[in-house]
Amino acid sequence: MAEQLILLTVGLPWLGALLCWAAGDRHPRLQHTLAVSFSVAAGITALLLIPFGNERLLVTLPIGGAFGDFTFSPDGLGVFLAAIATVIGSLAVIFSVDYMRGEAQLGRYYAFVLFFIGAMVGLVLTTNLLLMFVFWEITALTSYALISFHNDDPKAVAGGIKALIITQFGGLGLLIGALVLFAHTGGYDILAVIANPGLLPAGALAWMAFGCLAAAAAKSAQFPFQTWLPDAMEAPTPISALIHAATMVNAGVYLLARFFPAFEGVAGWREAVMAVGMLSALLAAVMAIVATDLKRVLAYSTVSQLGYMVYAVGAGSVFAAQFHLLSHSVFKALLFLGAGAVIHSVGTRDMREMGGLGKKIPFVRLVFVIGALALTGLPVLNGFWSKELILEAGLEPGNPLWMLIVMLVVSGLTAFYTFRMVWLVFYGQPRAELHAHEAGTAMKVALAPLAIGTMTTWLLAGSFSRLLSESLPAQQIAAHSTGEILREVLTASVTWIALAAIGLGLAAWWQRDRLAGIGRAFSGLGKAASNSFGFEDVNRAVVMITQNSAEKLRETQTGMLSVNVAYLLAALIVVMTILALGVGLP
Amino acid sequence: MTISIPTTVIIMVLGLIGIGIYALLTTRHLIKVVVALQLLVKGAMLALVLAGRLTGQEDLGQSLAITVIIADTIVAVIGMALAVQVRRVIGTLDLRSLTSLRR
Numbered sequence: 001m002a003e004q005l006i007l008l009t010v011g012l013p014w015l016g017a018l019l020c021w022a023a024g025d026r027h028p029r030l031q032h033t034l035a036v037s038f039s040v041a042a043g044i045t046a047l048l049l050i051p052f053g054n055e056r057l058l059v060t061l062p063i064g065g066a067f068g069d070f071t072f073s074p075d076g077l078g079v080f081l082a083a084i085a086t087v088i089g090s091l092a093v094i095f096s097v098d099y100m101r102g103e104a105q106l107g108r109y110y111a112f113v114l115f116f117i118g119a120m121v122g123l124v125l126t127t128n129l130l131l132m133f134v135f136w137e138i139t140a141l142t143s144y145a146l147i148s149f150h151n152d153d154p155k156a157v158a159g160g161i162k163a164l165i166i167t168q169f170g171g172l173g174l175l176i177g178a179l180v181l182f183a184h185t186g187g188y189d190i191l192a193v194i195a196n197p198g199l200l201p202a203g204a205l206a207w208m209a210f211g212c213l214a215a216a217a218a219k220s221a222q223f224p225f226q227t228w229l230p231d232a233m234e235a236p237t238p239i240s241a242l243i244h245a246a247t248m249v250n251a252g253v254y255l256l257a258r259f260f261p262a263f264e265g266v267a268g269w270r271e272a273v274m275a276v277g278m279l280s281a282l283l284a285a286v287m288a289i290v291a292t293d294l295k296r297v298l299a300y301s302t303v304s305q306l307g308y309m310v311y312a313v314g315a316g317s318v319f320a321a322q323f324h325l326l327s328h329s330v331f332k333a334l335l336f337l338g339a340g341a342v343i344h345s346v347g348t349r350d351m352r353e354m355g356g357l358g359k360k361i362p363f364v365r366l367v368f369v370i371g372a373l374a375l376t377g378l379p380v381l382n383g384f385w386s387k388e389l390i391l392e393a394g395l396e397p398g399n400p401l402w403m404l405i406v407m408l409v410v411s412g413l414t415a416f417y418t419f420r421m422v423w424l425v426f427y428g429q430p431r432a433e434l435h436a437h438e439a440g441t442a443m444k445v446a447l448a449p450l451a452i453g454t455m456t457t458w459l460l461a462g463s464f465s466r467l468l469s470e471s472l473p474a475q476q477i478a479a480h481s482t483g484e485i486l487r488e489v490l491t492a493s494v495t496w497i498a499l500a501a502i503g504l505g506l507a508a509w510w511q512r513d514r515l516a517g518i519g520r521a522f523s524g525l526g527k528a529a530s531n532s533f534g535f536e537d538v539n540r541a542v543v544m545i546t547q548n549s550a551e552k553l554r555e556t557q558t559g560m561l562s563v564n565v566a567y568l569l570a571a572l573i574v575v576m577t578i579l580a581l582g583v584g585l586p
Numbered sequence: 587m588t589i590s591i592p593t594t595v596i597i598m599v600l601g602l603i604g605i606g607i608y609a610l611l612t613t614r615h616l617i618k619v620v621v622a623l624q625l626l627v628k629g630a631m632l633a634l635v636l637a638g639r640l641t642g643q644e645d646l647g648q649s650l651a652i653t654v655i656i657a658d659t660i661v662a663v664i665g666m667a668l669a670v671q672v673r674r675v676i677g678t679l680d681l682r683s684l685t686s687l688r689r
Contacts, residue, residue: 558685559684559685560681560682560685561610561619561681562610562611562612562613562614562681565607565610565611566611569607569611
């Protein structure tokens with residue numbers, strides 16, 4: 001039963017992708033219908049898979065040979081992320097019915113979206129590291145194709161290529177990890193190395209651990225790779241909500257959480273993970289304060305919130321990281337789709353031109369404010385509980401206190417930029433003549449469940465912790481009931497300090513006119529922030545070098561048969577020499 | 587001095603493969619390329635038969651060789667058909683003018 005469900009959850013979106021593409025762009029209604037029905041069906045199968053989460057099944061597709069068997073394990077971590085990918089995926093597809101109406105080449109759009117959803121499910125369910133790498137790369141490719149969906153817009157094409165190249169660096173890290181694992185165990189079994197990290201010598205394990213950290217940082221747009229995500233905002237907004245807020249960027253956090261039991265003993269790994277998370281959270285929050293593009297603010301806040309999750313894994317609380325991942329996926333998808341409704345309505349992304357939109361689009365304002373309050377971390381929305389759990393994890397003995405203080409400051413900054421964003425868009429006086437119309441039916445159908453989810457998913461804390469603790473013995477997650485978790489959060493001193501920090505952030509926005517002098521004193525910082533503190537240049541240089549060297553390498557592709565045969569012969573000689581000399585592992 | 591049968595076959599194999607690779611490296615004519623490929627693959631086929639004989643799996647080696655013959659015939663036929671089409675469409679069989687696959 002579980003086997004069929006897994007195959008269906010991966011297969012249904014892929015089948016839908018083929019059908020949407022085959023339906024042809026002359027039948028847009030059929031394409032909308034096909035995409036919605038297949039993504040919703042995948043969402044249902046993923047939800048049906050959740051009860052199998054604590055049975056610790058292992059589903060094997062025998063392949064044999066060098067690749068090892070293709071194994072899937074529907075454990076707590078996997079089924080929960082698969083459910084997020086498919087359910088939020090189906091909501092994004094429903095939203096697209098309104099958002100993409102009248103666009104050309106819908107087949108390409110829906111085919112890539114559905115292909116992505118299937119690959120994301122495969123990525124989180126498989127326990128074969130090589131297969132995981134394949135799914136990992138499929139998500140990167142579909143993300144590239146969808147960022148550059150409007151391929152007549154040079155900015156969209158550049159953003160897509162940048163995202164592709166930067167995430168490929170991370171992919172290399174994962175590939176190194178997979179090859180190290182294969183070299184030492186003769187297989188790609190993730191569960192084996194998690195159950196017994198001693199399978200690998202310490203040096204090899206360190207290579208794998210830091211390779212996976214690089215992969216996770218690039219995929220989740222963490223320091224120092226954080227600049228591709230804002231540029232990826234050229235994608236259609238449902239794509240930003242699905243891939244660049246709710247699912248693909250979570251893959252990095254998932255990878256760290258999955259391998260946490262294996263890597264926690266590696267010297268310096270946990271500290272490195274915490275530092276990466278903290279720096280991302282801090283830098284992105286500062287950048288969000290000065291950004292003027294609505295979607296870029298949301299992108300920076302995504303980087304910042306992912307920083308919280310990475311920090312939580314480093315601090316040793318996989319549960320807090322995954323719980324915040326759940327909250328963040330729901331409220332950030334809500335914020336992005338809400339922003340999509342705003343952008344669709346007024347036709348611009350620049351917040352300086354908006355203002356006073358709340359009266360014209362009250363429904364969108366309502367759901368957007370709910371999402372914004374959750375992002376700020378105000379009670380009782382889901383973002384509050386999960387963020388406080390992360391901060392509490394930072395208080396555990398052995399974790400540096402100064403990092404926790406930085407994270408508390410970041411929660412104040414979060415409150416500041418969130419309120420700035422909400423105010424600039426929905427309140428105050430209109431700053432430009434904009435014609436706004438309320439969201440369509442399909443948009444409302446997608447937004448309402450997310451708003452309800454933002455208000456309620458924290459009630460799942462107890463069952464979620466039980467699911468994770470039963471299915472992931474190596475992660476050592478303690479099962480608590482919802483009541484216990486809520487009491488724990490409410491009685492922790494750090495919760496009240498965080499609320500005070502959030503209050504300070506709000507007060508700073510309230511008194512922004514009086515604080516303008518201080519703002520001017522920090523204008524240099526603001527300028528540095530809008531240029532991503534120089535990391536923009538580093539990332540751009542990486543992209544340029546890659547493109548230039550690719551251009552140079554193209555000259556080796558002469559298309560001359562005799563030259564190619566010479567290459568073949570040379571490669572053969574090299575391989576024969578290596579085989580004759582014999583090889584040993586480092 | 588007597589030369590054993592395996593030695594003769596190995597010399598034949600190396601000779602065929604050598605001639606094939608040499609021709610592929612030097613020729614610029616599409617039909618000659620097809621001929622060179624045939625020589626190369628025949629060398630490999632002979633090596634299969636010999637390997638079967640030397641390891642005592644004569645039937646396996648020979649059946650593999652027959653499979654190669656069939657596949658190779660198809661390659662030759664398609665290669666020739668391609669050459670005819672290339673000549674018709676592009677007007678030349680010189681590989682140097684076929685590098686970009688453009689007319």
